[in-house]
Amino acid sequence: MTSPNTTVTSRSTEITSGSRERTAQQLTDLAPGVGKMEKTLNRIHPVSDPEATYFLQVSWEKDLGTGFGLLLSDCQCAWTGTVSESDISREAADIEMEREKYVEELRKALIAGEESAGKYNFVISRDEQNKACHFSYERNLKDGSFRLGSLKLQEVPNPAEVIKELIGYCLDSLGKLQAKTEHLQRENERLFSNWSEVEKRLEKCVEAKEELEADLYSRFVLVLNEKKAKIRNLQKLLSEAKESAADAKCARDSIAATQVVVKRENNYDASTDEESENPARASLPSAPERRDSSLLGSPDIVDPAPRRKRRQRTAKPAGTGAKVAAYEAEQPAQENSRYNPRICSLSISVGSAPGGAGIYPNGAVRRG
Template identity: 25%
Template sequence: MEPESEARHSCLKLELTQDNSESDSFPKQTIFVMGTWFPSRFSLSITDGLDSWLCNASEEDVRERASQWDQSVSEYIDFAEKYLGFQQPHSVYRFSDAGNGFRRLSWTFEKEGITLEWRWRCKPSPDNRKTTATILDFLMDANIRLSEEVVRKTQSFDRLKEEAQKCLVQSEKLSAEKDEFETEVYAKFVSVLNSKKAKLRELRDRLSKQEAKGKLPQEEDASTDGTEPYRTESDDDMHSEE
């Protein structure tokens, strides 16, 4: 027997497919199916709000059914949990009379283009109130957990939204500073570039004038370098005597 700690739980609000042959003594179309899933067995608690039923699929029952469908036990459990944990849109669910207060829970599925059906017989609960209360308690606890999770997610979302807003403001500020910096740098670059262009034009004009005279600035500098004669002390004396 697997320990309770290994169990998974589900509860499905099941919208039933009404059968024309169904007796009017069972007019309800909605039931709640609570499943307790173990690795090799499962149990179902079912209520329509008034009456309730139980289905205990033992390890031997599950092993036999799995063998009939060429499945492993784990595959069979997973498949049953899929269809009884969430209502599958293309499956036809029924909860029909099986006599003596028993009901038969069934659902269809497609395999290789063929519509197949699984059925499990459910016996009347010895205590309708207790079974229904157990299902309602599970739903209430699940609702509380979901509500708390929604609150946590909402708070987390609000924090993320606030952080995102701060990041957006910071990003816009940095973008504006970047644009301002680029504009300033570009203006300085244009100013320096224009200054260089002006100097180049000035040098080009000077070169053009020098070339027109047939003398380059370098030659003029060379001709004027060192032309002043060296005067000795005796020369100074001679000039003073004169």
């Protein structure tokens, strides 16, 4: 037998389950494709009350320009609404903006979240019974702002289901992020392992490279030393060749000089042979010189002047004293001219030689 309390509890559970199903159906009707569409959840602060916090969920299919649904909640109440593709086109025409650019502005305002904080404002106004909520979004400018769009949101009968949906979305997003983080962590570990292996291989390559460089350097040193030795040998051979060439040149020069000297000697010998063949011609000019020198140096020739003076002194003709004085005055001049090498001619006269003989300055003998 069941108690009344048990029956009441079962009925309340059935009622609660039925209300949850109806709330989920309403959310599906107001935001088509809920659970199948892409969603984002952002935290916003209205301009009228910056301290208040609202949670805004945006859901869309394929592209934001084809329409989207909004779900707004302050954790006590919840409101929902939709924006169709025609509404987006009408709003773009009202503010005279291209549709693509307008859709991009909507994406930044409703989806970007913290990335566009401070660039967009949100205005939320509710009625007294919280049955409806007017929601609008604006773009800030330097000298003001202009409205991008607005819509009227309807109250959700069961806000707890909305909050539960939001919490579920947050948990699902958190799970996805954790799974992605774990995947990235495993990928990071794999990359780190690969990096460690690559680093070890790189170290081995560096060691092999250093060993190869050392081996190549040692071989290069050997080759370089051999080349240096060959260069030194070639330089030595070149210097020896230059020295031998210089010696050969000196030998040729000495031979040529010797030949010139021999030729001159031969010419000199030939000239001396010609002179020896004609001794008479060579001795003719020297006879008068020997005669002159014999005559000049002969002691047999005596100056007749003293004898003449003695004869004159004995006879003492008239004018003899004057002649003797003149002769004695001329006698020192004649002696000086005989021994002076600058005087080129010698004049000797014999006044009273036997037979009337005399000697001319050129060496000829005058006979009386």
